[in-house]
Amino acid sequence: MKILVLGGYGLIGDAVIGRLLRDGHQVTGLGRDVRDAGRRRPSVRWIAADMSKLLAAEDWLPVVAGMDAVVNAAGALQDGPRDRLDAVHRGSVVALVTACERAGVRCFAQISAIGADLSSANPFFRTKAQGDKAVASSSLEWTILRPGLVISPAAYGGTALLRALAAFPGFVPAVMPSHLIQTVSVTDVAEAVSLAVAGSLPPRLAVDLVEANARPLAEVLSALRAWLGLPPARVVPMPAILGRLAGAVADMLGMFGWRSPLRSAALAAVARGVTGDATAWNQVSDRPLQPLEATLADMPTNVQERWFARLWLAKPVIFAGLSLFWLVSGIIGLIRQEAAADILVSHGVSASLAHLSVLGGGVADILVGAAVVVRSLARRALLAMMAITLSYLAAATLLVPGLWLDPLGPLVKTIPALCLVLVALAVLDER
Incomplete structure (x- = not known):
């Protein structure tokens, strides 16, 4: 199959591309800056384009022409000089879906987010839900996948922050340590996309991708610290005001182009709880999504992970x-x-x-x-x-x-x- 992957060099998108290539598909990736991606994955045809500027079906028609499936793994956390949530999550997706219908694209896989809600006051969750609605209202054979906290060998954004906190010297600082988290391996997310484009999942399926049991954020941090090979350390709750202050500073830095995972949108996601319902996936798949322990066991660590975790906060x-x-x-x-x-x-x-x-x-x-x-x-x-x-x-x-x-x-x-x-x-x- 010929498959277009949007956001193909992101944490999820890159894993999806790797899996689709192993499945034998012809993959095209799209993103704003594809130079590094082209060097890392030369077998992929790369298109340099900014989704936030592709807001009409006519903009997308040349891109999707000849494609059998489209995977949308693109997204942004918060508005800023480099990101426009409404354009990326809603406007471009509405135009893309229309273009796919006109071009005869058969399959559409949408990577959404746990907590996507049309009535949410948070722009991230609201615009994600609006994009999902555009997909679900189409005539395409669509699948909407809502991952929990994605754990991957690669790390940036929220997962990089968690590694850095887990590697903090002497103790592990955490805001909202008791809030519940459900993780998912990026390998399992890529597997779900592979099944979706192959037609092995029920059509028009919207499903959460999460491990079976939720666990406190403090437990996730302790597991990551052990995974890094560091001695156990006490998780110390940080005052809520410190989290709000960090979010305000990160939001300000966002105006200068820095995309910190400490921005208020990320803190709102943790405050809500990164939890979903694993039941629907278990009903359509014969293999439950693996728990955090198994995910980490599949990702052996070495000194480079410890270097990264310690340098990230520095x-x-x-x-x-x-x-x-x-x-x-x-x-x-x-x-x-x-x-x-x-x-x-x-x-x-x-x-x-x-x-x-x-x-x-x-x-x-x-x-x-x-x-x-x-x-x-x-x-x-x-x-x-x-x-x-x-x-x-x-x-x-x-x-x-x-x-x-x-x-x-x-x-x-x-x-x-x-x-x-x-x-x-x-x-x-x-x-």
Whole structure:
């Protein structure tokens, strides 16, 4: 079969593509940026497109032409500069369903979410439900799958956050640790999609994909900590106000393009409880979805998982530290221009060049310090930090080499800052 997978390089979408390829299907993937996906899965035909801009059936007709099935694994957590929930979850799906009907596509598998509800006050759950309604109202042979907390070898978003909390040194911090969670293996989700496109599930089926029993979030975190090979640690409940504060900060960072899983939409999902009903799946399948213990047993860990878990929480600290360092450095340089220029003049630099250097350096420091907190500018800002630092060291070595031996170490101390920039570049990618 020829199958189109939307969001094909996401956590669920990539697993679905892998399973469909093993089933022998011809797979086309669609997403906004497919360069990395093309390198990882060269046997897939990739289409670079933004679903939020494909809001008419005519936009989709060239994409779905010749397809036997479509799998929609695309989604976003919250509105932001890079995401528009209504467009991605509802508008584009309405247009896509119409295009599929016109093009004669037989099968449509929709990856929805536990808690999708037309009456929900939460935009994520409401728009997800609106997309589901468009699919369910169509003439297609559709399947709507609503996974619980998806556990996968890959990790970003909520699953990355849980790994990071589980790896916290000394204790495991958790907001709402008693709230109930039902997990599902990404392998089981991909299996369900495989059965749906093969016609092995009843047509027009909407079903939750969850393990049989719900468990408190604290138990999930403890299981992940053991899976990481770390010693047991007490799960310590965090005050609700701390969760709300973290959500507010994450929402603000979302305006700068950072897609933190701590945003208020994710916290609302946990507050609701990530739980569903496993009964419907068990009635149509001869194999129950595996519990968390079996899912983790199928995913052996090594040192790279521990590195990732520990670095994940360090990442915002690294970026915040770099931003503050460069902003404060630039501001102090501008406030104390005369004093900074006098240091250069005392080492033989002309007064005009000294003042120009201090002014230019201060402005440059402030610009890169501000730019590094904007996701779309972060990589360029980090590279600029490296270039500025190396230029600073080179110029100082040529003009005032004695600064290397200064007892306060103004040049020597820039080396650790340069190393921190290298670490930031190494952990910048989100997926």
